[in-house]
Amino acid sequence: MKSSLKQIASELNLSTAAVSKALNDYPDISKNTKKRVNTYVKKIGYQPNTHARFLRTKKSQTIALILPNTTDSLLSTIAEDILVKAEYLGYNILVSCSKESEEIEKRLVNRFLQQKVDGIIMSLSSTTSDYSHLVDIQSNTTTLVLFNTTARTVNCNRVYLNDKEAALNATNHLIANGCSQIAHFRGPLTPQNSIDRYLGYREALNSSKLPFDSEKILLAEKGNAEEGYTLAKTLYNKKITIDGLFCFNDALALGAMRFFNEKGVKIPKDISIMGFGNSNISAYSSPSLSTVDHEISTMGAKIMEVFLDEEQSKKENEEIVVKKILLKNKVIARESTLK
Amino acid sequence: MKSSLKQIASELNLSTAAVSKALNDYPDISKNTKKRVNTYVKKIGYQPNTHARFLRTKKSQTIALILPNTTDSLLSTIAEDILVKAEYLGYNILVSCSKESEEIEKRLVNRFLQQKVDGIIMSLSSTTSDYSHLVDIQSNTTTLVLFNTTARTVNCNRVYLNDKEAALNATNHLIANGCSQIAHFRGPLTPQNSIDRYLGYREALNSSKLPFDSEKILLAEKGNAEEGYTLAKTLYNKKITIDGLFCFNDALALGAMRFFNEKGVKIPKDISIMGFGNSNISAYSSPSLSTVDHEISTMGAKIMEVFLDEEQSKKENEEIVVKKILLKNKVIARESTLK
DNA sequence: CTGAAAGCGCTTACAG
DNA sequence: CTGAAAGCGCTTACAG
Numbered sequence: 001m002k003s004s005l006k007q008i009a010s011e012l013n014l015s016t017a018a019v020s021k022a023l024n025d026y027p028d029i030s031k032n033t034k035k036r037v038n039t040y041v042k043k044i045g046y047q048p049n050t051h052a053r054f055l056r057t058k059k060s061q062t063i064a065l066i067l068p069n070t071t072d073s074l075l076s077t078i079a080e081d082i083l084v085k086a087e088y089l090g091y092n093i094l095v096s097c098s099k100e101s102e103e104i105e106k107r108l109v110n111r112f113l114q115q116k117v118d119g120i121i122m123s124l125s126s127t128t129s130d131y132s133h134l135v136d137i138q139s140n141t142t143t144l145v146l147f148n149t150t151a152r153t154v155n156c157n158r159v160y161l162n163d164k165e166a167a168l169n170a171t172n173h174l175i176a177n178g179c180s181q182i183a184h185f186r187g188p189l190t191p192q193n194s195i196d197r198y199l200g201y202r203e204a205l206n207s208s209k210l211p212f213d214s215e216k217i218l219l220a221e222k223g224n225a226e227e228g229y230t231l232a233k234t235l236y237n238k239k240i241t242i243d244g245l246f247c248f249n250d251a252l253a254l255g256a257m258r259f260f261n262e263k264g265v266k267i268p269k270d271i272s273i274m275g276f277g278n279s280n281i282s283a284y285s286s287p288s289l290s291t292v293d294h295e296i297s298t299m300g301a302k303i304m305e306v307f308l309d310e311e312q313s314k315k316e317n318e319e320i321v322v323k324k325i326l327l328k329n330k331v332i333a334r335e336s337t338l339k
Numbered sequence: 340m341k342s343s344l345k346q347i348a349s350e351l352n353l354s355t356a357a358v359s360k361a362l363n364d365y366p367d368i369s370k371n372t373k374k375r376v377n378t379y380v381k382k383i384g385y386q387p388n389t390h391a392r393f394l395r396t397k398k399s400q401t402i403a404l405i406l407p408n409t410t411d412s413l414l415s416t417i418a419e420d421i422l423v424k425a426e427y428l429g430y431n432i433l434v435s436c437s438k439e440s441e442e443i444e445k446r447l448v449n450r451f452l453q454q455k456v457d458g459i460i461m462s463l464s465s466t467t468s469d470y471s472h473l474v475d476i477q478s479n480t481t482t483l484v485l486f487n488t489t490a491r492t493v494n495c496n497r498v499y500l501n502d503k504e505a506a507l508n509a510t511n512h513l514i515a516n517g518c519s520q521i522a523h524f525r526g527p528l529t530p531q532n533s534i535d536r537y538l539g540y541r542e543a544l545n546s547s548k549l550p551f552d553s554e555k556i557l558l559a560e561k562g563n564a565e566e567g568y569t570l571a572k573t574l575y576n577k578k579i580t581i582d583g584l585f586c587f588n589d590a591l592a593l594g595a596m597r598f599f600n601e602k603g604v605k606i607p608k609d610i611s612i613m614g615f616g617n618s619n620i621s622a623y624s625s626p627s628l629s630t631v632d633h634e635i636s637t638m639g640a641k642i643m644e645v646f647l648d649e650e651q652s653k654k655e656n657e658e659i660v661v662k663k664i665l666l667k668n669k670v671i672a673r674e675s676t677l678k
Numbered sequence: 679c680t681g682a683a684a685g686c687g688c689t690t691a692c693a694g
Numbered sequence: 695c696t697g698a699a700a701g702c703g704c705t706t707a708c709a710g
Contacts, residue, residue: 004687015697020689030695047453051390051399052687055702060390065434070419080409083436087447092454095404095434097422108426114386115431225623251620258623281590284564284597286625343703354681359705369679391703394686682709693698 008046012036023048054116062092063307064112066122068100074123074148074277074296081300082121089308091118102128109133112142119143119307124151126191143310147303149191157306159325161294163193166329167200170274170292171246173331175208177339179244179272183216185231185256187223187248194248197276201246215240220252228255236263243271244337250275250282253289257336261286272337287335294329302327347385351375362387389431393455401431402646403451405461407439413462413487413616413635420639421460428647430457441467448472451481458482458646463490465530482649486642488530496645498664500633502532505668506539509613509631510585512670514547516678518583518611522555524570524595526562526587533587536615540585554579559591567594575602582610583676589614589621589630596624596675611676626674634666641666 005016012019014033022029022037054060063086065079079095086093094117098105105125112120113136120137124146134154137144147159174182184201187194198217205212215238218231228251235242236259247253253275260267267273267287275282278293306323313320344355351358353372361368361376393399402425404418418434425432433456437444444464451459452475459476463485473493476483484496513521523540526533537556544551554577557570567590574581575598586592592614599606606612606626614621617632645662652659 005689006687016688017690017698018696021696024689026690028695033695045449047450049394049687050454051393052702053689054390055388055394055687055704056689058702070415070422079434080436080438083409083434084438087435087443092433093435094431095418095422096426096432097419099419099423104426110384111386115389225620229623254620255623258625258627261625281564281593281620284568284594286597286600288597344705345703355704356682356706357680360680363705365706367679372679388703391686392705394688394703395705397686680710684705684707686704688702689700691700694696 004049008037008040008044012040058116060092060116060118061090062094062115062117063119063121064094064096064108064115064117066096066098066105066108066112066120068098068105068123068125068149070097077296078147078300078303082304085301085304098125100125100127102130106133109137113137113140117142118311119145121145121147121303121307123148124191125149126188126194129190141314143307143314145303145307145310147299149193152192155322157310157323159299159302159306159327161193161327161329163196164200164203166276166292166294167197167246168204169200169329169331170276171201171204172208173290173333174244174246174272174274174337175204175210177244177268177272177337180210181213181216181242182210182244182246183218183235183240183242185218185220185228185245185247185252188221189219197248216242220248223249223252225251225255225258228252228257229259230255232256232259236260236265244274245271246274246276248276250277250279250289250291253291253336254281254285257285257287257289268335268337268339272339274337278332282332283334285336290334290337291332292329293332295327299327343388347376347379347383351379397455399431399455399457400429401433401454401456402458402460403433403435403447403454403456405435405437405444405447405451405459407437407444407462407464407488409436416635417486417639417642421643424640424643437464439464439466441469445472448476452476452479456481457650458484460484460486460642460646462487463530464488465527465533468529480653482646482653484642484646484649486638488532491531494661496649496662498638498641498645498666500532500666500668502535503539503542505615505631505633506536506585507543508539508668508670509615510540510543511547512629512672513583513585513611513613513676514543514549516583516607516611516676519549520552520555520581521549521583521585522557522574522579522581524557524559524567524584524586524591527560528558536587555581559587562588562591564590564594564597567591567596568598569594571595571598575599575604583613584610585613585615587615589616589618589628592628592630592675593620593624596626596628600625607674607676607678611678613676617671621671622673624675629673629676630671631668632671633668638666 009016009019022034131151145157150158150160186198275289275291278291282289348355348358361373470490470493486498489497489499525537614628614630617630621628
């Protein structure tokens with residue numbers, strides 16, 4: 001348990017240097033010595049002290065994952081891939097949560113830079129508007145991979161979705177199915193993905209020459225089912241007539257659907273509803289929810305790929321080429337929009 | 340950015356020792372020196388090298404969180420509390436996933452012990468049957484907190500639910516609402532919580548003198564909505580008559596409900612359905628889902644409390660008292676069971 | 679109140 | 695092929 005190189009060395013009548021080199025497979029150590037060291041080490045279950053190693057190599061074998069929140073089902077969907085892959089490769093993953101606060105996000109980045117993590121994988125908080133901390137990361141030669149909520153103006157690795165196009169497709173799907181008075185429950189004001197989905201919605205209306213009506217835009221701060229229910233009630237009580245609804249995410253759509261179900265508003269006959277994200281449960285509501293799928297199940301794997309590519313390039317002193325991976329989106333038509 | 344004690348010391352005409360002591364608020368340093376050091380340090384944004392500090396103190400300020408999977412909505416629910424509290428206290432959280440494998444779980448524990456994390460917070464994998472690694476943790480004087488899926492025979496901190504009682508209450512609720520032929524979609528065979536919920540179900544039947552029928556027990560491996568749908572179909576196709584259904588979790592219940600909705604089986608008139616866990620979405624399905632709530636929103640905070648208590652006791656050399664925190668459960672009656 | 683010095687457990691140029 | 699030695703950035707007994 002309390003094994004160290006020194007103890008192994010004295011046990012095997014070697015120097016600590018020889019043991020260290022043997023373990024790291026240096027070419028200048030005899031095969032026989034390597035074998036002796038490796039079998040002994042396996043026997044006693046020695047594992048190197050990562051902190052001591054770090055002090056010399058400056059390589060922590062650690063990746064920091066910064067999430068704006070953990071209630072989003074996105075996390076669970078991508079986290080497992082990242083964690084499993086990381087464990088397989090011997091990386092540690094440090095997870096932390098910015099709580100959608102730019103200030104906390106910056107503090108976390110600063111801390112991880114000081115700890116000299118090998119990489120930072122993050123989805124930006126919805127309130128982040130200044131990107132100086134991202135520049136800091138890159139000038140520290142720490143590998144940065146942004147996903148989901150990303151910064152357009154910073155030239156770094158990104159795994160992201162074309163939210164505007166996806167929202168355009170979603171809204172067009174409603175229009176194609178006969179809707180002309182389409183409401184939108186939009187996400188918070190600052191995050192780019194929320195803005196882009198709103199813009200996609202607007203563009204769809206525009207290109208079909210449908211009038212835009214600001215009364216039909218409602219703001220969802222939290223994006224959960226409860227809020228979807230409340231916003232639907234607001235629309236209903238204000239007697240705002242709609243025949244279609246496009247929501248920022250599936251949870252909002254499901255909450256809204258529940259409200260309309262209660263009131264006897266027929267879905268999709270009276271109102272067609274469109275979610276976003278193709279969450280697990282969306283196929284199993286009654287009626288089942290039409291939504292937009294965006295390959296989120298592959299996201300974790302892609303993030304790790306991008307990260308490892310850059311690490312590899314750095315190791316071999318190759319030029320670093322920033323990767324921008326755009327996820328595809330696909331409208332999933334289900335009962336909530338098919339009359 | 341590349342600040343170290345040495346540089347600060349030379350800048351301030353002090354020794355590194357004095358700077359270190361000033362930062363750690365040692366009593367033998369003058370107030371004036373402390374102030375000089377602290378203001379300078381703040382100005383340049385110095386943060387100590389945690390690895391170097393570790394090498395001396397053996398305190399890593401790191402907690403490992405081991406989860407059997409991340410798709411369970413439990414994670415998201417408890418993770419945020421843990422992460423935010425940890426960040427506030429300056430702890431790092433290392434997250435990893437055992438993929439419900441005893442072997443990976445043990446490997447992870449071993450690795451974290453070698454890294455000398457301050458504590459390990461874990462929910463056991465469903466296949467774990469040998470607890471030697473838990474004993475290892477304790478003999479390493481690493482703080483251990485088990486939650487959710489815990490080990491009954493190991494004397495360590497636990498934050499858990501009385502699954503049997505909760506399932507008993509859930510099944511009794513169905514019986515009280517007129518059900519006498521109650522099916523159960525149970526969880527996997529090995530995890531204790533799955534076994535206990537099954538036993539609670541059995542006990543409820545027993546105490547109401549209702550016959551037990553093994554045909555009405557279906558095994559859910561994954562526990563998602565898709566599986567709930569499939570299992571409901573199996574029951575239906577086999578023409579097994581039931582008037583009630585108690586599911587291992589809400590996702591299964593929602594999937595089953597969708598199937599019955601499709602077939603025109605009336606809920607709750609023909610079949611009453613009971614979930615487990617009070618997930619976010621359960622109140623917003625149509626009909627809304629009755630379920631069992633178990634204070635999961637407070638779980639993360641309680642876990643951290645237990646962890647910090649033990650750390651505090653260790654620091655002050657007090658005797659360590661193992662804490663076993665039992666979460667309360669409460670039946671939430673909604674439309675799916677109220678005729 | 680302050681500083682010189684040792685040492686935590688590794689890795690790696692360098693010497694042999 | 696192997697070993698002696700320095701040093702990564704801290705903390706802490708000890709001396710003054």
